[in-house]
Amino acid sequence: MSSKLADRIAAAKAEGRAALIAYLPVGYPTVEGSIAAMVAAVEGGADIVEVGVPYSDPGMDGPVIQQAVDVAVRAGVGMRDALRAVEAVAAAGAVPVVMSYWNPIERYGVERFAGDLAAAGGAGAITPDLIPDEAGAWLAAAERADLDRVFLVAPSSTDARLVSTTAACRGFVYAASTMGVTGTRATVSDAAEKLVARTRAAAPDLAVCVGLGVSNGDQAAEVAAFADGVIVGSAFVRCVLDAEDEAAGAAATRRLAGELAAGVRRHESAPA
Amino acid sequence: MTTTSPPQPGADLQPARPSWPDATGHFGIFGGRFVPEALIAALDQLTEAYEAMRTDPAFLEEFARLQRDYTGRPSPITEVPKFARHAGGARVLLKREDLNHTGSHKINNVLGQALLTKRIGKTRVIAETGAGQHGVATATAAALMGLSCTVYMGEEDTRRQALNVARMRLLGAEVIPVTTGSRTLKDAINEAFRDWVTNVETTNYVFGTVAGPHPFPEMVRDFQRVIGDEARAQVLEREGRLPDAVLACVGGGSNAIGIFTAFVPDEGVRLIGLEAGGDGLETGRHAATITGGTPGVLHGARSYLLQDDNGQTIESHSISAGLDYPGVGPEHSYLHDIGRAEYRAITDAEAMEAFALLCRTEGIIPAIESAHALAGALKVGEELGPDALLLVNLSGRGDKDVETASRWFGLGDREDVDPGPGLDTEQQPTEGAVAAGDAVAGQEAGETA
Ligand SMILES: Cc1ncc(COP(=O)(O)O)c(C=O)c1O
Numbered sequence: 123m124s125s126k127l128a129d130r131i132a133a134a135k136a137e138g139r140a141a142l143i144a145y146l147p148v149g150y151p152t153v154e155g156s157i158a159a160m161v162a163a164v165e166g167g168a169d170i171v172e173v174g175v176p177y178s179d180p181g182m183d184g185p186v187i188q189q190a191v192d193v194a195v196r197a198g199v200g201m202r203d204a205l206r207a208v209e210a211v212a213a214a215g216a217v218p219v220v221m222s223y224w225n226p227i228e229r230y231g232v233e234r235f236a237g238d239l240a241a242a243g244g245a246g247a248i249t250p251d252l253i254p255d256e257a258g259a260w261l262a263a264a265e266r267a268d269l270d271r272v273f274l275v276a277p278s279s280t281d282a283r284l285v286s287t288t289a290a291c292r293g294f295v296y297a298a299s300t301m302g303v304t305g306t307r308a309t310v311s312d313a314a315e316k317l318v319a320r321t322r323a324a325a326p327d328l329a330v331c332v333g334l335g336v337s338n339g340d341q342a343a344e345v346a347a348f349a350d351g352v353i354v355g356s357a358f359v360r361c362v363l364d365a366e367d368e369a370a371g372a373a374a375t376r377r378l379a380g381e382l383a384a385g386v387r388r389h390e391s392a393p394a
Numbered sequence: 395m396t397t398t399s400p401p402q403p404g405a406d407l408q409p410a411r412p413s414w415p416d417a418t419g420h421f422g423i424f425g426g427r428f429v430p431e432a433l434i435a436a437l438d439q440l441t442e443a444y445e446a447m448r449t450d451p452a453f454l455e456e457f458a459r460l461q462r463d464y465t466g467r468p469s470p471i472t473e474v475p476k477f478a479r480h481a482g483g484a485r486v487l488l489k490r491e492d493l494n495h496t497g498s499h500k501i502n503n504v505l506g507q508a509l510l511t512k513r514i515g516k517t518r519v520i521a522e523t524g525a526g527q528h529g530v531a532t533a534t535a536a537a538l539m540g541l542s543c544t545v546y547m548g549e550e551d552t553r554r555q556a557l558n559v560a561r562m563r564l565l566g567a568e569v570i571p572v573t574t575g576s577r578t579l580k581d582a583i584n585e586a587f588r589d590w591v592t593n594v595e596t597t598n599y600v601f602g603t604v605a606g607p608h609p610f611p612e613m614v615r616d617f618q619r620v621i622g623d624e625a626r627a628q629v630l631e632r633e634g635r636l637p638d639a640v641l642a643c644v645g646g647g648s649n650a651i652g653i654f655t656a657f658v659p660d661e662g663v664r665l666i667g668l669e670a671g672g673d674g675l676e677t678g679r680h681a682a683t684i685t686g687g688t689p690g691v692l693h694g695a696r697s698y699l700l701q702d703d704n705g706q707t708i709e710s711h712s713i714s715a716g717l718d719y720p721g722v723g724p725e726h727s728y729l730h731d732i733g734r735a736e737y738r739a740i741t742d743a744e745a746m747e748a749f750a751l752l753c754r755t756e757g758i759i760p761a762i763e764s765a766h767a768l769a770g771a772l773k774v775g776e777e778l779g780p781d782a783l784l785l786v787n788l789s790g791r792g793d794k795d796v797e798t799a800s801r802w803f804g805l806g807d808r809e810d811v812d813p814g815p816g817l818d819t820e821q822q823p824t825e826g827a828v829a830a831g832d833a834v835a836g837q838e839a840g841e842t843a
Contacts, residue, residue: 229705
């Protein structure tokens with residue numbers, strides 16, 4: 123009964139810094155290429171990797187992630203490939219967590235997913251379009267398989283929902299910092315810090331990680347000053363999208379992870 | 395199943411409602427809310443405002459006034475005896491939603507949601523549209539009520555429903571062609587949700603059918619049930635009896651739920667939804683979600699959908715833009731599973747045959763969506779025989795489909811084709827369309843004899 127995600131975030135905290143969490147979708151440009159990029163992110167300094175399961179209707183994602191995921195969907199990439207990526211990330215020394223819209227998990231079978239994910243060494247799952255209100259089957263399966271479940275909170279969440287959503291989380295809670303879809307943004311919105319403070323008030327013992335819009339070391343440092351973890355997605359996907367080949371994509375991913383890892387360490391405080 | 399007392403003739407939102415959905419929008423295992431947390435506050439706000447508005451006399455009066463003076467309700471019932479001769483001699487009554495302002499049932503729902511938008515103080519509406527009818531209706535209501543309006547429409551649909559794109563722009567709406575995925579309705583919905591989550595402070599999403607997250611399936615049903623409330627009273631008044639079957643096409647399912655709801659407690663009345671069978675179920679190129687799909691989650695609710703083994707939505711195919719959708723409203727999934735309604739697939743060819751038949755026998759050009767319901771009536775009439783009384787929802791008119799139909803029948807500006815008086819069906823890939831031409835010709839011969 124211990125949370126792989128919470129443990130890793132606590133370890134970062136013990137070093138006086140926030141954790142770095144990298145998102146990459148499985149299957150872009152290929153399954154092997156995406157796994158190489160995930161491993162490169164780990165080598166560059168990512169503590170946790172969100173293994174993205176491709177989905178045909180990614181309603182929360184902006185154009186960058188849509189573009190990569192569309193290729194993976196058309197290639198027929200699915201949960202089995204994601205579980206392979208989970209194993210590779212674990213072997214590389216980071217904590218893998220699946221990031222999936224709900225239908226691919228429901229289609230795979232909730233129980234089967236939980237069992238196979240635990241067997242692959244995954245920490246749990248982030249479910250961007252599943253709210254705890256609808257998550258009965260997943261919560262039960264995750265409990266049985268001792269997996270983390272990460273739900274989202276948003277600037278529009280009421281205080282009551284911050285309480286009920288964080289109560290259903292294990293591992294961390296994902297604070298979606300802006301109202302909008304995934305994508306890089308020039309500045310980190312001030313809504314992020316406010317949301318983190320409200321979320322901490324609702325759940326003092328749960329780690330709060332911030333996503334949506336962070337793309338460089340400066341922004342990572344800025345977010346690391348008030349959050350337990352910094353989540354970066356579109357900027358990593360950009361590295362792979364813009365690369366000439368898989369090796370170049372992995373190299374760019376490693377470089378970006380290095381810059382972000384330095385960012386989350388910039389204001390290292392006394393170990394907690 | 396749970397029954398409710400019979401709806402009152404005439405419509406407001408008060409008549410006894412089905413006991414579903416539950417307070418959180420579930421129809422049995424279907425429905426619910428599968429959306430990002432960021433949208434929950436807006437959905438809660440909509441739900442609360444709608445619950446308050448639903449029983450507010452001032453709103454009900456305003457809604458009834460708009461339906462009467464602006465839409466032109468009640469819509470009439472038209473018996474179509476010459477068409478019915480091809481339906482095994484059953485009698486066929488059409489509920490004429492095609493005569494509504496803007497040309498389809500979509501206006502019923504939009505007026506309700508536009509009033510709700512004003513009530514919650516938002517100034518901008520967004521909508522998705524397939525055939526363009528919901529987009530046109532939303533643009534119309536926005537113009538009427540002084541709201542700014544953006545409509546998302548798959549690029550493929552902007553091409554096949556170009557007339558409606560022009561109408562929306564004339565009405566002052568911004569039309570954004572969607573170029574992702576299959577470039578049809580499903581992708582337009584994805585884009586509309588992305589817009590909503592970004593601009594939810596000022597913007598209300600006027601959803602066009604009985605799908606999506608709670609409260610849309612329930613709210614849109616309540617706004618559309620006027621169709622069946624009126625029709626049930628009209629049929630009772632003219633026939634002194636209820637119909638044997640009520641038929642409607644099913645895309646997302648709003649016109650079907652609209653006409654079904656009043657009849658749900660009448661257990662002797664068969665409720666039949668006609669889905670788009672495209673090239674035929676066996677080809678995999680169709681949009682028959684309940685007939686050919688499996689339960690899953692899409693666009694915010696659990697319902698039947700077309701999906702592969704990985705849970706990816708399969709692109710749908712239909713000649714009808716308004717039915718070309720791989721999902722369906724959760725209440726239909728529920729009515730199917732409890733056995734209260736039945737769902738069948740109608741191919742493109744069968745729908746176009748019925749389309750031609752209604753044009754030539756009755757002087758009514760139906761929407762291609764509605765032609766699926768007409769084709770269903772031809773079959774069900776054959777099954778039930780001469781004494782049967784069928785009520786068909788004619789959900790819209792076919793002005794928007796003239797180009798598609800001309801191409802299908804080989805009419806239009808091809809110089810080697812004589813466009814009249816008979817339909818040229820020689821070019822058709824299917825026997826069905828040829829049979830339509832023959833049937834019509836035979837019909838005409840019969841008339842003059
Ligand atoms: C005339 C007409 N009928 C039916 C439909 C299908 O929608 P629904 O199933 O929600 O009634 C449309 C959608 O565009 C339409 O324009």
